[in-house]
Amino acid sequence: MKRREFIATGLAAASLPFPALARSLEKPKVSIAVGGKNLFYYLPLTVAEQLGYFRDEGLDLSIVDFAGGSRALQAVVGGSADVVSGAFEHTINMHYKGQPMRAFALQGAAPQIVLGVNPKTMSGFKSIADLKGRKIGVTAPGSSTNVMVNFVLAKAGLKPSDVSIVGVGASNGAVAAMRSGQIDAISNLDPVITLLQRSGDLKIVTDTRIMAEAEKVFGGPMPAGCLYCPQSFIDRNPATTQALANAIVRADKWIQQAGPGDIIKVVPESYLLGDRAAYIDGFLAAKQALSPDGVFPARGPETALRALASVDPKIGSAGVDLAAIFTNEFVRKANATYPNG
Numbered sequence: 001m002k003r004r005e006f007i008a009t010g011l012a013a014a015s016l017p018f019p020a021l022a023r024s025l026e027k028p029k030v031s032i033a034v035g036g037k038n039l040f041y042y043l044p045l046t047v048a049e050q051l052g053y054f055r056d057e058g059l060d061l062s063i064v065d066f067a068g069g070s071r072a073l074q075a076v077v078g079g080s081a082d083v084v085s086g087a088f089e090h091t092i093n094m095h096y097k098g099q100p101m102r103a104f105a106l107q108g109a110a111p112q113i114v115l116g117v118n119p120k121t122m123s124g125f126k127s128i129a130d131l132k133g134r135k136i137g138v139t140a141p142g143s144s145t146n147v148m149v150n151f152v153l154a155k156a157g158l159k160p161s162d163v164s165i166v167g168v169g170a171s172n173g174a175v176a177a178m179r180s181g182q183i184d185a186i187s188n189l190d191p192v193i194t195l196l197q198r199s200g201d202l203k204i205v206t207d208t209r210i211m212a213e214a215e216k217v218f219g220g221p222m223p224a225g226c227l228y229c230p231q232s233f234i235d236r237n238p239a240t241t242q243a244l245a246n247a248i249v250r251a252d253k254w255i256q257q258a259g260p261g262d263i264i265k266v267v268p269e270s271y272l273l274g275d276r277a278a279y280i281d282g283f284l285a286a287k288q289a290l291s292p293d294g295v296f297p298a299r300g301p302e303t304a305l306r307a308l309a310s311v312d313p314k315i316g317s318a319g320v321d322l323a324a325i326f327t328n329e330f331v332r333k334a335n336a337t338y339p340n341g
Contacts, residue, residue, distance in 0.1 A: 019289075026237040029060045030244065032227070033081035035069035036139055036170030038271040039288035041225045042211060044107040045085045047241045048251035050266045057243035061276045068140020076101075082233055083244065087111075087144030088223035088296075089304045091325040096315050100231040103326040104241055105248040106222030106296050110214035110289035113148045114193040116202040116340075118178055119330035125203065128156035134184035137168035137177050144224070145187040150311040152206055152217070156328045161313065173272055178202065190282030193271055198278050210290050220303035223296050223326075224289070231324075245330035246337060249294040253341030256292050260284065 027104055045063070048054055054061040066072045069086040074150055076084050077099065084090070085107070094101040114320040117125045122134070131153070138145040152161045174192045177183045179201050185194075186202070190209070196202035210212035214222055247252050247263055255263075260280040264272075272279045302321040309316025 010018070010233070025240045025243060026057050027082070027240045028058060029062075030083060030240060031062045031064060031081040032083045032085050033064050033072035033075035035072040035143060036068045036189070037063065037065040037085075038191070038267075038273075039112075040139055040282060040290070041108055041112050042085055043255060043267075043283075043286070043290065044225075044248050044251040046267055046271075047254055048247040050147050050268075051077070051251070053246070053247035053250045057246050059243050059247070060323035065122070066140070067167060068138070068143035068145070070140050070142035070146075076229065082099050083227055083229040085225065085227055087235060088226050088228070088300070088326070089144065089147060091228050091295055092301070092305055092308055092315065092320055092322075095320045096337045097316050100324065101117065101228050102231050102234055102324065103223070103226040103246040103296065104233040104234065105294045105332045106291040106331070107223070107224055107226055107248060107252065107294075108289060109291045109297070110211050111144065111148060111208040111218075111224045112189050112286050112289045113187055114147055114189065114204055115148060115152055115185065115206040116186045116204045117197070118181065118183065119200065120181050121184045121205050122203075125205075126153060128158065128205070131185055132158060132162045132188040133164075135164045135166050135182070135190065136165050137174060137183035137186040139170045139188060140167045141165050145189070147307070147311070148206075148208070149187045151307050154310045155258035175201075175273070190286045191271070191275075191279050195273060195278045198250050198275075198281070200302055209285050211288055214289070218303050218307055220306075221297040221300045222307065223300040226296075228324075228326075234327075241332060242330050245294065246334040249331055249334035250338050250341050252291050252294050253338070255287070255290055257341070263306055269333060292337055295335070297333075298327050 045110040072084050072086050073090055086170055091101045091103050168177040174188050175195050178186055263283050
């Protein structure tokens with residue numbers, strides 16, 4: 001090889017991230033569907049994107065944002081996206097429906113979903129039973145925020161049909177719906193929750209941003225935001241799946257070491273919803289509920305199954321193979337590769 005060609009080859013190789021040099025990805029171009037990307041629930045996804053962790057793995061990633069997790073899931077089912085950044089419990093639902101999906105990298109160690117009532121329309125609220133006949137806002141019907149509502153209602157002896165579910169998204173529209181009195185209660189996440197709380201437009205009833213309360217509500221560890229996809233995608237693209245897991249694990253670890261100022265610098269300005277102080281408060285409230293290392297807790301799938309079965313007993317008796325809905329194989333390798341993030 002001529003000296004000029006050798007130098008050119010070396011410069012080209014040096015411009016590539018090390019993991020990309022170490023292996024060949026089956027599918028470098030990957031699309032991820034997410035429902036409410038601005039939420040802290042999906043903060044590791046945004047951090048991995050903004051800090052270039054996906055790019056470091058040799059991935060050419062596109063992220064498509066939807067109003068809620070159920071719509072993000074529909075995108076993957078319909079074939080317009082490859083992977084979902086969404087709620088863990090959807091993997092159980094999909095196995096129950098005969099469409100195997102598997103989670104492979106955890107973002108949230110607890111749901112971070114807050115259920116609260118509107119002080120304007122429910123000033124006399126005393127218990128969950130008072131929600132009967134009321135309008136409850138969720139990010140999107142069928143999303144994890146909707147599942148949370150159904151679960152809390154079931155524990156109080158109410159059925160999903162006892163309330164009216166309204167999709168309000170995960171941004172300023174949700175805030176406006178509460179402040180204007182269009183909905184009587186809301187099941188949503190930060191920064192929406194902190195904005196409403198700071199302005200006096202929310203009375204919190206259940207707060208799963210608090211790890212202890214989340215375990216009390218669900219009776220065990222409840223995995224939340226994660227990357228999941230059809231089992232067939234993992235089978236065809238193991239190196240690509242590993243690359244995705246690597247990026248999320250690095251982001252998980254970065255967040256645990258980050259302060260509010262670090263987060264503010266990384267996320268897009270639009271995520272702040274016009275209130276920087278509220279966003280910082282939201283981050284501090286949500287941080288403890290984010291996964292430190294991407295690993296799914298051993299008892300998590302059982303907890304998620306119990307939550308879904310309390311709403312739909314058929315799921316509980318369907319014999320879903322919990323070992324098939326998640327794997328820690330990829331995040332264990334990611335932690336070995338990036339022990340310090």
